[in-house]
Amino acid sequence: MATASKVIKCKAAVAWEPNKPLVIEEIEVAPPQANEIRIKMVATGVCHTDLYHLFEGMHEGGFPVVLGHEGAGIVESVGPGVTEYQTGHCATSFSFLQRDTVIPLFLSQCKECRFCKNPKSNHCEKGWIADRQGEMSPAESRFTCKGKKLLQFVGTSTFSEYTVVNQMAVAKIDPAAPLDKVCLLGCGICTGFGAAVNVAQVEPGSTCAVFGLGAVGLAAVMGCHFAGAKKIIAVDINPEKFEMAKVFGATDFVNPKDRSKPISEVIAEMTNGGVDFSLECVGSVGVMRSALESCVKGWGVSVIVGWTDLCDFAARPIQLIAGRTWKGALFGGFKSRDGVPQMVQSYMDKKVKLDEFITHNMPLAQVNDAIELMKNGKWYIYILYVYIIEDLQTELYKDKH
């Protein structure tokens, strides 16, 4: 491969500092080192966690950084020690056909640590998250721009045409899967769906409430429906989200702004004392409490999915003594390298929806428009690296679309 072992110059959206628009820059991407894979990105989504880092997180050491962490791409080259991922050897433009298609992961699965070996957890202790959670990026990076090191957000950085990721954080997927859809499985969809199916373990015939209807919450609604819940109450302060929630299986809709009572009381009245399962997909400590209080005493389970590391949260001990369980879930409880290819398969088998989450297609150059749309609650945003797709569409996508 002509680019292997060489520094690649390409475009990336750089966040130089918090609260400022991203800047499209030419960056240098170093070749992969031992156990690393350099990936040519094809498509990426935007997740609220990117916005959280840019506008709210206050991670002083977290800039300059290349954001983006739910993408899909093609293996361009691999470093020493990488044997499971192929780059192909054909020099023609058709060489992409022979290369592995992959989804980079913010959560690693080394398959060797005690957490990876324990089926009860998906918290690998080898990835960046183990000791750099406060900064949201590993200390090392393969990116530079104008002589400065750029951090790789959560070890991935999908707002770049190329990125380098450790093989323990890369999922190899079905090469027939459309990358411009399955990229969404890199974060939000697995997070919400798995929180319902793997972590809450929603049961057939049960009642559920999902708070927050961004991509994560909509995926949680889809998970509740997949698991056979009979009543799924969708809660959001933006009523425009309800039509979309219906598509994924929501049966009832509550806008807290229309109610004078606490939402937990409204839900208790709708469900004879509270739901069996509730999921918080907002990232607000007040909503977390409300979701817990919306669960029925005795057996109700509430799962925290929304992300915030800036505040403490509170509840009365009696709420747990009364038999409720309060849990949290990272990446929907999926062991990442095992779970993502399985979810890709579920999409290919039409068991989970992805296309319905996509509201906008944009080139990387419009990344700031995408961020604005998401800030304004325009559902899910999806960025397409059109210039790369143009290269590939006659190869990868022929006869498939």
Ligand SMILES: NC(=O)c1ccc[n+]([C@@H]2O[C@H](COP(=O)([O-])OP(=O)(O)OC[C@H]3O[C@@H](n4cnc5c(N)ncnc54)[C@H](O)[C@@H]3O)[C@@H](O)[C@H]2O)c1
């Ligand atoms: N735990 C994990 O592994 C993980 C992974 C990815 C994302 N997240 C987090 O999940 C959360 C949701 O992500 P997203 O991309 O879907 O975000 P989003 O911004 O698209 O959606 C959030 C939704 O919550 C609604 N909302 C705001 N305040 C509300 C309130 N008081 N009551 C009800 N609804 C309210 C908004 O209108 C919006 O529809 C974020 O906090 C994100 O950081 C967690």
Ligand SMILES: [Zn+2]
């Ligand atoms: Zn995310």
Ligand SMILES: [Zn+2]
């Ligand atoms: Zn591990």
